[in-house]
Each structure stands twice: as structure tokens, then as C-alpha cells.
Amino acid sequence: MRTAPTVLHLDMDAFFASVEQASKPSLRGKAVVVGGLGPRGVVATASYEARVFGVRSALPMAQARRLAPNAAYLVPRFAFYRSISERVMELLRALSPLVEPLSLDEAFVDLEAGGAAWDERSARQAGAKLRADIRAVTGLTGSVGLAASKMLAKIASERAKPDGLVLIEPGTEQALLAPLSVRTLPGVGPATGDHLRRVGLHTVGDLAEAGEDELVRLLGKAHGHALYAMSLARDDRSVVAEREAKSVSVEDTYDVDIHDRVRVGVEVGRLADRCVRRLRTAGLSGRTIVLKVRRYDFSTLTRSETLRGPTDDPAVVREAAARLLDSVDTTGGVRLLGVGVSGLADYTQEDLFAQAAGERRKELPGEEAEAAASGEERPQAGAERRWPAGHDVRHSEYGHGWVQGSGLGRVTVRFETPWSAPGRVRTFRTDDRALHPADPLPLTERGPGDGEDSGDGEGDPSGQNGRGGDGRDAGGTRGGGPRDGRGPGAGAGAAARVRPG
Numbered sequence: 001m002r003t004a005p006t007v008l009h010l011d012m013d014a015f016f017a018s019v020e021q022a023s024k025p026s027l028r029g030k031a032v033v034v035g036g037l038g039p040r041g042v043v044a045t046a047s048y049e050a051r052v053f054g055v056r057s058a059l060p061m062a063q064a065r066r067l068a069p070n071a072a073y074l075v076p077r078f079a080f081y082r083s084i085s086e087r088v089m090e091l092l093r094a095l096s097p098l099v100e101p102l103s104l105d106e107a108f109v110d111l112e113a114g115g116a117a118w119d120e121r122s123a124r125q126a127g128a129k130l131r132a133d134i135r136a137v138t139g140l141t142g143s144v145g146l147a148a149s150k151m152l153a154k155i156a157s158e159r160a161k162p163d164g165l166v167l168i169e170p171g172t173e174q175a176l177l178a179p180l181s182v183r184t185l186p187g188v189g190p191a192t193g194d195h196l197r198r199v200g201l202h203t204v205g206d207l208a209e210a211g212e213d214e215l216v217r218l219l220g221k222a223h224g225h226a227l228y229a230m231s232l233a234r235d236d237r238s239v240v241a242e243r244e245a246k247s248v249s250v251e252d253t254y255d256v257d258i259h260d261r262v263r264v265g266v267e268v269g270r271l272a273d274r275c276v277r278r279l280r281t282a283g284l285s286g287r288t289i290v291l292k293v294r295r296y297d298f299s300t301l302t303r304s305e306t307l308r309g310p311t312d313d314p315a316v317v318r319e320a321a322a323r324l325l326d327s328v329d330t331t332g333g334v335r336l337l338g339v340g341v342s343g344l345a346d347y348t349q350e351d352l353f354a355q356a357a358g359e360r361r362k363e364l365p366g367e368e369a370e371a372a373a374s375g376e377e378r379p380q381a382g383a384e385r386r387w388p389a390g391h392d393v394r395h396s397e398y399g400h401g402w403v404q405g406s407g408l409g410r411v412t413v414r415f416e417t418p419w420s421a422p423g424r425v426r427t428f429r430t431d432d433r434a435l436h437p438a439d440p441l442p443l444t445e446r447g448p449g450d451g452e453d454s455g456d457g458e459g460d461p462s463g464q465n466g467r468g469g470d471g472r473d474a475g476g477t478r479g480g481g482p483r484d485g486r487g488p489g490a491g492a493g494a495a496a497r498v499r500p501g
């Protein structure tokens with residue numbers, strides 16, 4: 001393990017909700033909840049203002065509404081979050097060739113490999129500059145953890161939240177870990193956590209005390225061994241660049257082709273277990289299960305299934321792999337079998353949006369599946385026009401705005417842009433020909449052709465309360481507050497001059 005705290009972990013603060021607040025001046029400083037708004041919808045994330053009321057990721061939306069009835073409730077704009085994520089990842093890649101993204105808003109960076117830092121002081125400076133750059137480029141805040149290992153860098157960024165930087169000084173790691181929950185350790189998902197709790201192991205210190213033999217007995221060799229090392233703050237996992245980190249898979253080539261269908265099934269089950277062990281050791285979970293089969297004639301085929309949420313559960317991966325095998329003809333014999341998991345995430349909760357979209361996800365490949373699973377919809381022109389809360393629109397007279405709510409043939413729109421003052425609200429018929437779906441506007445700079453400033457002068461003061469027709473509106477926030485300096489005036493130019501202190 002290295003001795004300098006040059007592994008950096010970045011995680012954006014309340015990512016989806018912060019993007020929404022940056023896009024929508026009237027929501028800054030307010031409770032914002034992003035997620036599936038359908039009857040089975042769940043919260044993707046909540047702004048820190050909404051977390052005060054107990055709203056958090058994975059909570060059923062109905063419960064969130066009870067806890068925070070006045071929050072703004074928005075449907076995710078995935079494509080836009082992805083584009084912001086890309087800009088953040090670009091900043092990370094400027095620091096080092098070794099950048100390992102874990103999700104849209106999160107990544108490890110090996111600062112030493114990029115020459116960006118070599119000791120405590122330079123690491124702290126690189127981290128502070130990164131935070132300033134992210135703010136300048138995206139208008140958003142991210143929290144940074146710095147430590148001598150991935151595990152501790154991630155713990156550090158968690159402690160830095162929101163909008164902070166924490167560096168764990170080498171030498172203090174074990175003392176810091178001891179009182180923390182076992183769930184803090186990578187590879188300890190809900191299932192393993194329960195398992196350990198049942199035998200009285202609650203904290204990382206408990207694990208260290210239990211000893212390696214006991215952990216191996218409880219969890220098996222690979223997992224027990226890895227966990228024991230981590231409980232002592234020994235974590236040698238290196239930061240792996242994006243391409244290598246995208247999936248975890250295992251495969252076996254057989255000396256003699258396997259003909260027996262039952263035996264093929266047993267082998268696939270074994271591979272699934274091995275794959276999950278690797279996944280867990282890396283502290284990951286994934287949502288796409290891939291089965292690879294090479295037949296007697298070297299023809300190779302892969303089948304995949306995307307689950308409703310990321311998993312690190314061996315039974316779930318085994319079952320999915322078995323289902324995939326059902327659709328493959330193995331008569332003639334099998335030479336090679338492989339099981340992989342991709343679509344990696346570092347959290348294991350059931351995916352939130354997926355529940356709202358039910359089984360639809362399974363049938364759809366790629367992007368489409370993600371949108372369906374997220375409950376994401378673009379406003380659509382046509383016979384049945386739909387106006388998802390939070391999505392962008394343009395009115396031929398009033399300019400750019402977003403859907404605050406709709407129902408009973410009416411749609412309520414707040415006219416504001418990322419760089420305007422909080423805007424006014426107007427209500428239209430859902431089939432109003434002057435109203436069109438629009439693309440999101442950039443957060444920090446004025447894009448070409450976005451000339452209007454809808455916050456001033458126009459709009460109907462009586463529309464300020466902006467309630468939609470049936471109460472399904474985006475929330476009880478009001479316009480009219482002062483400009484809060486997150487617009488272009490305080491954006492790129494000003495923030496770019498911030499220097500690490």
C-alpha cells in the first residue's frame with residue numbers, strides 16, 4: 001500500500017437534485033426530490049434541503065410526499081445528467097490517466113499515476129483545485145476524499161459531504177475505521193451485512209478482532225480474507241481505468257466439450273458464484289448479467305439480461321444466468337462458458353426508477369431501457385402530449401421554461417433559465433400549440449441563441465403560486481427571490497479564479 005494520500009475519490013453532492021437546482025433558479029435552496037412520480041415510484045435522490053425531512057434515495061415516493069409535502073417533485077432528466085457527468089469526468093482525466101468511474105457522479109483518481117500529487121500537501125492542493133474547477137465548469141459542488149487507498153478515499157469523501165474535502169492522514173486509518181459499521185467496507189452489501197450482524201459483528205473493529213480464520217469460516221475464503229485485510233485498513237486495490245472497470249466476468253474453457261445439459265447448468269451456476277465473489281471483492285454490484293457460450297464449432301454467442309437494480313446477490317446472478325442459458329441451444333457440445341456482470345455500480349439498493357417501470361426494462365436494450373426504467377419521458381408532441389414535471393419546454397412567446405405540473409388538461413410552466421432570476425409561472429392547455437418540448441440549457445454559460453431573460457418583466461404575478469390543476473404539480477416553491485449568484489455572473493469567470501487555500 002502506498003504511503004501518501006494520493007488516491008482521490010470524488011462524489012458529486014445530491015447529484016440529480018443539484019443539477020435541477022442549478023437549472024432552475026426558483027428551486028435553489030429549496031427541497032427538491034427527483035425520482036419516479038408514478039404510483040410505484042421511488043426517490044432517486046433528494047436535495048440536502050429535502051433530506052432534513054428524512055427524504056432519501058430509495059424511499060417510496062408516496063412516503064416522501066408525506067414527509068416533505070412542499071418539496072418540488074421532478075422526473076429525472078437522465079441524458080442531461082450524463083452530459084454533466086461527462087464534463088466532470090473530463091476534469092478528472094486531466095489529472096491522471098487512471099480514472100475509475102463508479103457511477104455517473106463518482107470516480108476514483110490515482111493522482112500519483114498522473115503526477116498530479118506525490119505527498120499530503122500536493123494531494124490536498126490537487127483536490128481543492130479540482131473542486132474549484134468542477135464548480136467553474138458545471139456550477140455544481142462535489143466532495144473529495146483523499147487517502148492512501150481506495151477504501152479510505154471513499155470513506156473520506158463521505159465524511160466531506162456536502163461540499164467539502166477530507167484527507168485521511170496515513171497512519172490514522174485503522175483507528176478511524178474501528179468504530180464504523182461493517183457496511184462501510186467495500187463488498188459488504190445488505191446480505192453480508194445482515195449475516196455479520198447476526199453473529200454479533202457490527203463494527204469494523206469487531207471484524208479485526210474476530211480474526212481472519214473466523215471471517216473465512218463465516219464468509220468463505222476469498223471474501224473472508226479480503227474483509228479481514230480491509231478491517232485492518234489494508235486495501236491494495238489499484239485504481240483501474242474506465243475500460244477495464246466496466247464489467248467483471250469469469251470464464252472456463254473445457255478440455256472436453258460438455259454435452260450434458262445438466263452439467264452445463266451446474267457449470268454456469270459455479271461461474272455465477274465465482275463472478276459474484278469477484279464483484280464483491282471489488283466492492284461493486286451490477287445490473288446486467290451476461291452469459292457467454294462458445295460451442296463445439298467455436299461459434300460464440302452472448303446473451304444478456306438487465307435486472308431492475310444492481311445486485312451482488314449470488315442467487316440473483318445464478319438465476320439470471322440460468323434463464324439466459326435456457327435460450328441457448330447447446331446440443332453438439334460446449335467448449336467455453338462465461339458469466340459476467342456489467343453496468344457496475346457501487347451501491348446495491350434496488351434500483352429506484354426501475355420499480356416504477358416494472359418489467360418493461362427487460363425487453364428494452366441500452367439507452368431506451370434506462371429511460372424506461374427511470375420513468376424518464378420527454379415531453380411529446382402529438383395526440384397525447386405529456387409534460388413530465390421538471391422537463392424543459394419552450395413557449396413561442398415566453399421562451400424557455402420547465403414543467404412545474406400538469407393535470408386536468410392544464411400544464412403549468414415556470415419560465416426561467418439557469419442564468420436568469422427565479423421566473424414566473426403560467427398555465428396553458430396541454431394541447432397549446434405555442435408550447436414545445438425543449439432541450440436542457442447549459443448550466444454555466446449562455447449558449448448561442450439563448451437570448452431571452454424570462455425572469456424580468458413578463459409573467460403573471462397571480463401565477464406565482466403555480467399550482468397545477470390537480471395538485472400533481474412540482475411543488476410549492478415560489479419565484480421572486482433574489483438572484484443567488486449561481487448564474488453566469490458568479491459562474492465560470494469568478495469561480496475559475498478560486499485557488500486552493
Ligand code: TTP
Pocket residue numbers: 011012013014015016017044045046057058103105106161162347349350351352353
Ligand atoms: P449518490 O452519489 O449516492 O447520491 P447523491 O449524489 O444524490 O447525494 P450525495 O451527496 O449523498 O452523494 O448517487 C448519485 C446519483 O445517482 C443520485 O443523485 C441519484 C442516483 N441514484 C439512484 O438512481 N439510485 C440510488 O439508489 C442512489 C443511491 C442514487
Ligand code: MG
Pocket residue numbers: 011012013014015105
Ligand atoms: Mg453523490
Ligand code: MG
Pocket residue numbers: 011012103105106
Ligand atoms: Mg455517488
